[in-house]
Amino acid sequence: MTEPRRDVTGGRGPADSLEANELLEVRDLQVVYRRRRGLLGRGKDELRAVDGVTLSVREGEAVGLVGESGSGKSTVAQAVTRLVPVDSGSITLRGRPLSAASGKELRDLRRELQMVFQDPYSSLDPSMTIRSALREPLHVLGLKRSVDVERVLHTALDAVGLPTSSLDKFPHEFSGGQRQRIAIARALVPEPTMLILDEAVSALDVSTQAQVLSLLQDLRRERGLAYLFIGHDLAVVRRMSDRIAVMYLGRIVEEGPAERVVSHPAHPYTAALLAAVPDGRKDREHDRRKLIHRGANPDPWNRPVGCSFATRCPFAMDICFEQDPQTTGIRQGGTVDCHLQTSGATLAGEVLGDLVADHEHGGAEYAS
Numbered sequence: 001m002t003e004p005r006r007d008v009t010g011g012r013g014p015a016d017s018l019e020a021n022e023l024l025e026v027r028d029l030q031v032v033y034r035r036r037r038g039l040l041g042r043g044k045d046e047l048r049a050v051d052g053v054t055l056s057v058r059e060g061e062a063v064g065l066v067g068e069s070g071s072g073k074s075t076v077a078q079a080v081t082r083l084v085p086v087d088s089g090s091i092t093l094r095g096r097p098l099s100a101a102s103g104k105e106l107r108d109l110r111r112e113l114q115m116v117f118q119d120p121y122s123s124l125d126p127s128m129t130i131r132s133a134l135r136e137p138l139h140v141l142g143l144k145r146s147v148d149v150e151r152v153l154h155t156a157l158d159a160v161g162l163p164t165s166s167l168d169k170f171p172h173e174f175s176g177g178q179r180q181r182i183a184i185a186r187a188l189v190p191e192p193t194m195l196i197l198d199e200a201v202s203a204l205d206v207s208t209q210a211q212v213l214s215l216l217q218d219l220r221r222e223r224g225l226a227y228l229f230i231g232h233d234l235a236v237v238r239r240m241s242d243r244i245a246v247m248y249l250g251r252i253v254e255e256g257p258a259e260r261v262v263s264h265p266a267h268p269y270t271a272a273l274l275a276a277v278p279d280g281r282k283d284r285e286h287d288r289r290k291l292i293h294r295g296a297n298p299d300p301w302n303r304p305v306g307c308s309f310a311t312r313c314p315f316a317m318d319i320c321f322e323q324d325p326q327t328t329g330i331r332q333g334g335t336v337d338c339h340l341q342t343s344g345a346t347l348a349g350e351v352l353g354d355l356v357a358d359h360e361h362g363g364a365e366y367a368s
């Protein structure tokens with residue numbers, strides 16, 4: 001067996017990681033939050049919000065990052081966009097390290113990588129017209145002189161299906177879905193190659209969500225954009241992604257082609273996320289409950305020894321509470337970190353396959 005890697009590019013390794021279509025590459029990223037403990041402020045506590053995450057995105061590729069609240073998804077996004085400091089690991093865009101960039105190089109990299117957040121209420125200043133909001137990235141990136149500003153703004157609004165008359169209005173004059181379109185338009189203004197979408201549709205009602213998702217799909221097709229699409233709902237993330245990485249308590253526990261992850265989940269946590277997606281079948285309620293967690297969520301400041309998911313895992317074995325699982329390749333694509341793959345492959349194959357929704361499958365086979 002070849003050494004398995006966390007590689008959301010489809011199995012290409014470090015040797016050829018500078019291939020022409022390589023865009024974003026995150027290697028062994030660690031982001032630690034610290035707090036003081038004790039009456040005298042002595043002793044420090046650490047929370048490894050991101051604990052050794054490796055993932056990459058090729059040009060034009062959409063990679064989904066899914067996990068429950070608190071798993072570290074936003075911290076990954078913030079590290080990539082330099083909103084939080086990185087403790088260790090590397091982040092490169094087209095092979096250029098983001099951490100070392102400054103001045104013009106940093107502005108160039110920033111131009112390529114734009115972010116859209118969950119909450120259009122807080123990301124759009126209520127006292128600013130839409131024109132001012134959309135011009136902002138041109139100011140920040142120093143592009144004002146080099147482009148026909150009005151034309152760029154019209155093009156961006158047109159791309160998200162809003163009329164140019166929107167420019168002189170204020171955020172409160174728009175619905176939640178329209179505001180999110182404006183946030184997307186603003187991200188498009190510098191003509192990026194990649195968008196990081198952090199829970200970008202999570203605040204919207206289901207039908208508005210569907211419209212914004214199909215807008216994002218159109219934009220990607222028309223402009224060849226790459227996405228890092230972050231969300232907690234696996235059904236939504238699946239719809240947007242070519243590949244999916246599943247995050248739990250600061251680590252990626254499974255990744256692979258979106259179709260494989262959804263139809264043959266290899267990690268019990270992925271299976272639980274899938275089971276949480278409603279499929280309208282009452283007869284599966286019992287199975288679903290079996291997959292969803294008997295134990296408590298571990299305290300992220302006190303990460304348990306062994307697999308972090310063990311306390312909630314219906315298949316946990318002794319070894320799961322004693323040792324970290326190794327990353328193992330999966331024959332149908334991707335990797336998983338789970339002891340079941342080595343000590344209980346049959347159990348994983350049969351039980352996960354049987355319980356998870358009504359996709360036709362029989363659980364993942366483990367490459368060995």
Ligand SMILES: Nc1ncnc2c1ncn2[C@@H]1O[C@H](COP(=O)(O)OP(=O)(O)O)[C@@H](O)[C@H]1O
Nearest residue numbers: 033047049068069070071072073074075076300
């Ligand atoms: N500024 C911060 N200071 C301390 N802890 C933080 C901070 N931001 C996030 N966290 C913690 O880091 C962990 C990961 O958070 P986050 O990246 O926001 O996860 P997600 O986006 O998956 O919900 C959580 O336990 C959260 O409470």
Ligand SMILES: [Mg+2]
Nearest residue numbers: 073074075199
């Ligand atoms: Mg988040």
